[in-house]
Amino acid sequence: MGDLSERDVEDVLGGVQPPGRDDLAPVVELTTWLHVSREIEPPPAMRDDLFCQIEDGLRIYQRSSRRTPAHLRHRRTTTRRVRETLAGSGRPIVSVAAAAALLVGVILAVRAGGPAHEPSAFVSPAARGLPGTGADATTTTTTAPTTTSPPTSAPEPVAPADAGSTVGDSEQSTTADGTTESPTSTTDVRTRGPQSGDDDATPPTTEERGRERDDAAVDSNGPGGRVQPPPTADATDDTGAWNLPLSGWDFDLSDWAQAKALWAALEAAERGEPGDLRDDAASDGDSDGDQRNHRRSDVGDGEREGGEDGMSEPQDVGDAERERSPSD
C-alpha cells in the first residue's frame, strides 16, 4: 500500500476516487457507503427524559449539572406531598392512643366490677348537687384520675366549663378530709413538687410526667375539658367516688380500696419513698403492678428523696414551704 499518497488517502476517505486509480474503486465504494449511511441515518426518537431536560431549560443545569430531570423531580414532589398529607392527619397515632387508653380502662373497670357491679355508677355532678355545677355541668369533665395516673386523693368537685360564672364555688376543691383548698394552692403543690429533690439536673420527675399525663387526659376529653388539680390527700383517706372519663363512660371505683392502695404505693415508690410495692403487688396477684413497677424503676435516684413515711404531696409541699419560709 506504499503507492498511496496522502492525498489519495484523503480522497478515498472522502468518497472520491483518485484520478487514475481504478484499483481503489472497491475501497472508494466502501467509504462512499459509509458516507451515505451516515447521511441517511435518521435521528433517533428523543427520549422523554431528554425531552423534559431540554424543555426544562438550561438555567437549572447551569447551577448543577447533576440535577434530576424535571419529570423525576415532579414525581418526588408528588410523593412527598402525599406523605405529608398522611403524616399531617396524625389519625393513626391518635387512634392507637385512644384504643390503648380505652383498653386499659376497660380492664380496670372489669377488675373492679365497675359497670357490671354498678352499672349506674356514673353520677353527674349536677345530680350530686355539688357546688359549682350549674346547668352546664354536664359539659364539664370529672376529676383527673385516668388509667395512667390514678388519683391519690378524694374526688374533687367538677369545675364548670365557664369558670368565670361560678367563681365563688368552682374555684374551690374539696379534699377527702373535708377541708377546702383553693386551686391556687393545689397549683402550688404541682409546681413545688419537683423542688423537693436536691438535684435540679435530675430526670423528669414523676409529677412532671403526671402533669404530662394530665395534659394528655385533657386532650382526650376534648376541647371542653379542663385541667383539674392533682389529688392532694392520701389515698387511704379517700372515700369519694372515682370517675374515669373514658370515652363517655365513668366508672365508680370508690369501693376498690385495694387498688387505690396499690396506686398509692406506686406513687410513693415514684417519689422514692420505701414501700412494699412488690409485696403489695404480689399479694394482689396483679401482674400489671409489677409491670408498672418495672417501668417506673427507670426514675432516677434523685427523685427518690422524698419522705419515707409514704406521705403524699401536700406534706412535701409543707416541707418545702417550711424550708423556704425561714430563708425568706
Place this chain on the structure above:
Amino acid sequence: MLIHTRTQPAGATTVNVTRQRGPELGRLVSEARQGSIKAFDDIYRSLAGQVASYLRWHRATDPDGLTNDVFAQVHRNLPRFEGDEHGFRSWVFTIAHHRMIDDRRRANRQPQLQDDLGVEEHMGLGDVEDDAFAVLAHDRVRDLLTVLSPDQRDVVLLRIIADLSVEEVARMLDKREGAIKALQHRALGTLRRHLDRMAGAA
C-alpha cells in the same frame, strides 16, 4: 447555511445529502448556549443521526439509547462548552466515543443475546429493492470493517462518519497526528487487499 453535497460513488450512484455545518451549526450552538430550546433541537436533528450511525457501526448494543445519553450529556455541559462549530462537533463525537467504550465494556461483562437487531429498519430507503440492496451492502460493509484492527476502525469511522480532521481525531484518541495518518493509511491498504482477495475468490 445548508450545503448540498453531492457524493459520487465509484458505481456511478448519485446521492444528494444535506449537511448542516459551518456557520449554521456555530449559530445554533451559540443560541443553544443561551437557552434556546429550538436551537438545541436543531442541533439534535442535524447530529443525532450521525452519532447514531457512528455507534451503530461500532455495534453498540443500543445506538438510539446511547445517542440520547450523548445528547443529554451535551445538553448538561453545553453552558461550559467553549469553541466553534468544529470544536463542538469534535466534542459531541468525543462523548459518543466514550459512551461507546463504556457500552463495549458493559457488553463484555454481559453476554449479548442478540446481534444488532434493528439495523435494517434504520437503513430503509422506502423501496423494497433498495432496502434489500441496502441491507446487503450494510452487511458487507460491516463485515469489511471487522477485518480492521480496533484502532484502524476507530480512525476510519471518526474520519468518515464523524467527519473529523486528522488533528481532531488525534486529539480525541490522544495520539499523534502521524500515528493517525499511519493508522488510516494501513486501514485502507488492509481493505484493498481484503477486497482483492474476495474478488479473486469470486
